[in-house]
Amino acid sequence: MVSLPFLLLAGVLVVATSFALAWPLRAQRGLFAGIVVAVPVFALSLYSLVGTPAGLEPAQRETPRTLAEAIARLEADLERDPRQAEGWRLLGRAYREEERAEDARDAFARAAKLAPEDVGAQLEYAESRAQADPRSHFDEEAIAILEGVLRDDPDQERARLFLGIARRQAGRDAEAAEIWEPLLPGLGPEAAAGLREQIDLARQAGGLPPLDRSGADAPAAAATEGVRVHVALDPEFAARVRLDPRASVFVIARIPGGPPMPVAAQKRSVAELPLRLTLGDGDSPMPTQKLSELSEVEILARISSSGSATPQEGDIASKAVRVALPSSDIVELTLGADH
Template identity: 50%
Template sequence: MVSAWLPALAALTATVAALLVLWPLRRSDRRAPFIAMVLAVGVAGACLYLLVGQPQAPSAAVAAAPTDLGQGVQALEQALQRDPQRADGWALLGRARTELGQHQPAADAFARAVALAPDDPGVLVEAAQARAQADAGKQFDDTALQWLRHARQLAPDAERASWLLGIALRQRGQDAEAAGIWEALLPRLDPGAASALREQIAIARGKAGLPAATAAAAAVAGTALGVQVRLDPAFAARASLPADASVFVIARVPGGPPMPVAVEKHPLGALPLQLSLDDADSPMPTQPLSAHAEVEVFARLSVSGNASRQDGDLDSAPVRVRLPHAGTVQLVLGAPDRP
């Protein structure tokens, strides 16, 4: 029996090498050949180990090493015939079949992976998606829905599981439940993705006959905090700021832990910036902005792109406000300290 982790290590090593060698294809936007070639090398690495990684393997197997994705799939299938209890092998086969556009064989391979690893949330999500892709109407059936629910139970913060579960529920006309799942996902998304998801939530709520703003949503809207961020003109004139610097707008509990209760990230070039902080910007669903009566708001100019303060970062003077706050909080980066 081949050790379970050695083939995976071989595939990982081959894939990393492929990423380094083939990266120019990705940078020139030739994504399809880039993905296919990287996956082919990864499959080949795993298969080559499974074929010749044992001391008794004949040297002829080296000559038969796969040279493209199709041959890699065949080699992997042969290896799985000898060692069929490999969930990672079946999942790898499912990904390869998906890349080749062979949706039903991919779904079958992922089903074998789920049978061997029923509590792996990543495999469950991939299997559910493959099952829907294999369906003529691209529908998530009962089995796929069950896999997605189980994956979300195992990993409540898994964004892909929540997103696909919402789609599956909407396909069944369960729009209210879909909207609820997507609303719980919002705080974990960046502003752009959150904005797109809000549109889908609005559609789902409308289909479910729910009002545009429930009592809870009205409470959130009442605590939404308008913020304006700009650079001090004198500071901007003399400072040499990297074009790829980021600006974080942060609300946190005064005198409390440094973890923000709401945060947004924007490029430096977006300044001057007008925005609204709300519960969708809360990194912790259990501590949304609307749960606090008072917050401290400030902006951070980050050269590293990290929200945590680093050497060379610049913070604006913090402004303490009580919620709800009707006005706009003015934050100025680089303003001189006032006595």
């Protein structure tokens, strides 16, 4: 039987965590948009958890009012039965959402130890070690995990991405470029252009010529899938308001007049503004609802100083723009125009 606290916490976290790309280095996030596949919906991964009798108590059936309350219930459940790898992963993600990097690392470590054959658990642990590092660097243990995953599965994209970053951090630039290059064929035009730029920088630092670009960008613009979006701050607003560069910027697509759950979303930071991105099926938090299956969406952006994916008082939002799909136009969103 599935333990109810796990389900409750999953319900609280699913919207928030689906916005975040699995990403160890904030400074690199804008350049590698679209590379990391959206985090799977937590509720669908909980089928393997073992329930406890305490989960049947009336108090446990009440929906937690805050993330902190949900985390406390999950911590208590894991204290009763610490052998649940998926529970530790869920707790690690919750800690990460609260920016408790060291606690998240320790929770992911428990999950990785309990599930040594689970590639997802190993990658989350390696990533969490970089997030908990003061310099956001992958240490020797994290690198060993990434190397092991790639030895077993050379097509594992997240491991390849992270290992390339680790090589670059260590000054092994030519190796970083070599590790990243196999990722290019599987990327969309915008993400490929960003990665190609980083590969060229790494090759230059490693004493190598840039990549051969002949024909690389030919049909890119016409073949772009998804919705292209440009997000910028209103100039007058930017001149009189000082924003925290670390504040989160959420760019979402939703069904006009439909439920608040987005059909596609990306999380960036104020420091990246102005920014360009493409929302596509890979950004969907719900695998059963794809952007490409819709005829019309509403696109908007929102600045959240708290980092929460749930709209809160004080957030700065753009006007929503309705877009008929498929669309080759760039959606222009302006933040702060009404403030």
